[in-house]
Amino acid sequence: MEYIPVIGLEVHVQSKTETKMFCACSTRFGEKPNNNVCPICLGMPGMLPVINKKGVELAIKTSLAINCKIEPLNQFARKNYFYPDLPKGYQISQYDLPIATGGYIDIGLEGAKKRIGITRLHMEEDAGKLIHGDGGDQNSYVDLNRAGVPLMEIVSEPDMRSSEEAKEYMTRLKEILEYIEVSDCNMEEGSLRCDANVSVMPVGSNTFGTRAEIKNLNSFRFMQKAIEYEIERQIEILEDGGRIIQETRLFDSAKGITISMRSKEEAHDYRYFPEPDLQPIVVKNSWVEEIRKELPELPEAKRQRFISEYSLSEYDVGVLSSSIALGDYFEKTVSKYNNPKASSNWIMGEVLRLLKDGNINVADFNVTPERLSELLVMIEEGKISGKMGKAILEDMAKENKTAQEIVEEKGLAQISGKDDIAKIIDEVIASHPQEAEDYRGGKDRLFGFFVGQVLKASKGKANPQTVNELLKEKL
Numbered sequence: 001m002e003y004i005p006v007i008g009l010e011v012h013v014q015s016k017t018e019t020k021m022f023c024a025c026s027t028r029f030g031e032k033p034n035n036n037v038c039p040i041c042l043g044m045p046g047m048l049p050v051i052n053k054k055g056v057e058l059a060i061k062t063s064l065a066i067n068c069k070i071e072p073l074n075q076f077a078r079k080n081y082f083y084p085d086l087p088k089g090y091q092i093s094q095y096d097l098p099i100a101t102g103g104y105i106d107i108g109l110e111g112a113k114k115r116i117g118i119t120r121l122h123m124e125e126d127a128g129k130l131i132h133g134d135g136g137d138q139n140s141y142v143d144l145n146r147a148g149v150p151l152m153e154i155v156s157e158p159d160m161r162s163s164e165e166a167k168e169y170m171t172r173l174k175e176i177l178e179y180i181e182v183s184d185c186n187m188e189e190g191s192l193r194c195d196a197n198v199s200v201m202p203v204g205s206n207t208f209g210t211r212a213e214i215k216n217l218n219s220f221r222f223m224q225k226a227i228e229y230e231i232e233r234q235i236e237i238l239e240d241g242g243r244i245i246q247e248t249r250l251f252d253s254a255k256g257i258t259i260s261m262r263s264k265e266e267a268h269d270y271r272y273f274p275e276p277d278l279q280p281i282v283v284k285n286s287w288v289e290e291i292r293k294e295l296p297e298l299p300e301a302k303r304q305r306f307i308s309e310y311s312l313s314e315y316d317v318g319v320l321s322s323s324i325a326l327g328d329y330f331e332k333t334v335s336k337y338n339n340p341k342a343s344s345n346w347i348m349g350e351v352l353r354l355l356k357d358g359n360i361n362v363a364d365f366n367v368t369p370e371r372l373s374e375l376l377v378m379i380e381e382g383k384i385s386g387k388m389g390k391a392i393l394e395d396m397a398k399e400n401k402t403a404q405e406i407v408e409e410k411g412l413a414q415i416s417g418k419d420d421i422a423k424i425i426d427e428v429i430a431s432h433p434q435e436a437e438d439y440r441g442g443k444d445r446l447f448g449f450f451v452g453q454v455l456k457a458s459k460g461k462a463n464p465q466t467v468n469e470l471l472k473e474k475l
């Protein structure tokens with residue numbers, strides 16, 4: 001039998017706030033264990049949480065960017081469970097009244113657009129971190145620096161049908177989060193991680209199969225591998241006549257397999273109830289509109305605009321819109337050198353290579369868009385060749401100079417003046433009388449020989465087109 005996978009993602013995003021969600025402790029990563037803690041995030045009895053307004057603001061901003069409806073009344077709830085990294089014995093989260101519902105993200109695979117629904121976005125706090133047997137001892141340690149750090153959980157509809165679609169969804173979501181600057185999205189530090197709900201159903205069926213939830217996937221590659229493994233595993237069980245158990249699984253990245261962790265909890269296992277220490281949040285429409293005004297042009301809108309305004313390919317536009325800074329760099333270049341395709345080629349090729357090799361941010365690049373456009377204009381005017389341009393660009397980046405400065409210092413200007421080239425051609429013909437005679441006698445192949453000799457005599461600076469024209473005249 002043929003099966004179709006059904007995939008939904010729950011993505012946890014750490015909001016970029018200075019302080020935790022319910023206390024004034026720092027959210028800075030990499031501090032000494034248990035340095036960023038206070039009685040509130042340690043869960044001491046009698047302590048009262050206070051909502052971090054910035055955390056709510058970032059959740060609203062994110063909700064708007066993923067086309068969600070902001071709920072004017074939303075509320076925190078207690079999610080009760082025991083775990084050593086959770087000192088209070090409950091996590092403050094949102095349950096039946098999340099801050100936002102009903103959004104979507106458009107993804108495009110091989111030119112075919114698809115809309116992935118978003119069920120909800122809710123706010124919650126992170127738990128601490130357990131460290132087991134560090135250095136071979138038998139102890140377990142807990143670091144509560146992360147306890148209380150603000151998270152947004154973005155829950156998608158089960159709309160994805162392959163691991164590639166899941167990857168595409170994550171890529172688009174991460175791009176949006178980076179554009180609107182609500183999170184640093186650092187997956188290694190756990191700022192962005194996801195749980196994948198995976199099931200399979202026979203082709204033609206409308207009833208979803210029983211799903212397994214794979215927890216804590218912290219890289220795109222692991223997520224894709226885990227989903228692919230899980231699809232295969234479930235199909236194999238069904239083909240053998242077995243049935244899928246609803247459960248929570250972990251991905252073992254070393255072995256590339258998922259392993260059962262525990263049978264899946266239902267919502268009632270968590271005994272949710274409204275957080276009695278916090279008032280419900282009333283979100284005024286005026287506040288939402290204020291935040292909406294701060295949203296930059298979002299990646300999908302930028303891609304559409306780049307395609308229509310600059311007639312670039314989808315591929316080019318995809319690369320150029322990968323960050324706001326790179327898109328700005330491109331547009332500033334084009335504003336001074338009105339050749340979008342050539343600008344795009346140079347940026348996607350040489351500029352990105354230099355940035356990558358030097359591990360430099362585009363904003364810190366010595367070759368500003370103004371400087372790049374000057375270089376490209378010089379190439380177009382034939383003052384330097386494209387090949388020389390690449391070498392000059394490298395020097396510009398290295399030495400923090402303009403193209404004009406490099407060209408003058410190194411005497412690199414291309415010889416395009418006809419008189420100069422004509423003089424070189426005369427010399428070359430005069431010093432190869434035999435070849436010239438043979439050429440005139442019908443040995444056409446020798447033309448290339450003369451072009452080569454002239455370019456060599458000019459040390460590569462002669463404009464090849466002019467050389468060709470003049471040589472034809474003179475021979």
Ligand SMILES: [Zn+2]
Binds near residue numbers: 020024036042
């Ligand atoms: Zn604290």
